[in-house]
Amino acid sequence: MKVLISIIVLVLLIGCSGGNELPFERSAITDYIEEKGYTIISYEGPSSSYELTKEKLTQLPYMMYWGLQSVDPADYIGKTINSEKFIVTKHPLANGKVDVYVYEVDGKPFGGTSYPHGDTADGGYWSLEGKTLEELQPKSFQEWRESWVVKYTDN
Numbered sequence: 001m002k003v004l005i006s007i008i009v010l011v012l013l014i015g016c017s018g019g020n021e022l023p024f025e026r027s028a029i030t031d032y033i034e035e036k037g038y039t040i041i042s043y044e045g046p047s048s049s050y051e052l053t054k055e056k057l058t059q060l061p062y063m064m065y066w067g068l069q070s071v072d073p074a075d076y077i078g079k080t081i082n083s084e085k086f087i088v089t090k091h092p093l094a095n096g097k098v099d100v101y102v103y104e105v106d107g108k109p110f111g112g113t114s115y116p117h118g119d120t121a122d123g124g125y126w127s128l129e130g131k132t133l134e135e136l137q138p139k140s141f142q143e144w145r146e147s148w149v150v151k152y153t154d155n
Contacts (some may be wrong), residue, residue, distance in 0.1 A: 001101060003009045008017040008099060009060075012051055015070075019058045020078065022074060028104075028107055028108065029069070029084055029102050029104060029107075029109045030043075030147075032102060033086060033088060033100065033110040034070040036129065037090055038091050038098075038100065039088060039089045039090045040086055040087070040088055040091050041054060041087045041088060041089055041097060042087045043083075043084070043085075043086055044085035044086060044087060044099075045084070045085060046083070046084055046085075047083040047101050048081075048083045049080060049081070050080070050081055050082070051078065051080055051081070052066075052073065052076045052077050052078065052079055052081050053077060053078075054152045054153070054154055057073055057152040058146075058148070058149050058152050058153055059076075061125070062091040063148060063149075064086070064125040064127070064133065064135050067128070067133050067137065067144065067148065068083055068111075068125060068126065068128075068131070068133060068136060068137070069103070069110070069123075070111060070127075070136075071111055072138060073152075076105060076110075076114065078150040079105050079121075080105065081103055081104075081105060082103070082104050082105070083101045083102065083104075083112070084100065084102050084104065085100070085101050085150050086099070086100050087099055087100075089116055092113060092115050092130040093116060093126055093130030094116045094117070094131065096116075096117065097116075097117035097118070098114050098115065098116060098117055098130075099114065099115045099116075099117050100112055100113070100115075100128060100131060101113045101114070101115075101128075102128070111127075111128055112127075112128040113125065113126060113127065113128060114126045114127065114128055114129075114130055123135070132150075152155060
């Protein structure tokens with residue numbers, strides 16, 4: 001009977017520990033977030049993983065995600081993009097919690113997106129720093145979209 005109780009306690013402890021701890025190799029991502037001045041509340045785990053293609057860059061939501069980045073998407077075509085989700089505070093997008101999605105390739109973070117935590121409204125896109133596409137691009141949305149699609153469409 002004692003053995004059975006010990007096994008049950010061990011299973012419960014294993015099941016309740018470890019939560020969403022960030023693997024050691026992801027420390028570059030946490031450093032990247034903290035360098036921006038954000039405080040990490042929790043690591044929510046991997047969000048997505050995909051190969052970046054020109055076709056993806058001309059389709060929603062990828063067009064918007066990549067339009068918010070300070071890097072040239074062409075440098076990442078053909079590479080596997082991984083997105084890791086965190087909940088942070090001290091973010092310019094909101095006074096409370098903010099969901100941040102950090103993009104990385106081969107363990108090296110380079111950008112991402114953010115979203116007010118718990119906000120269920122669709123349609124909002126913000127950079128990792130909480131800026132909109134209109135704040136980051138020198139053109140009107142329509143002009144930006146047209147030139148973006150031309151740039152990433154195979155002819």
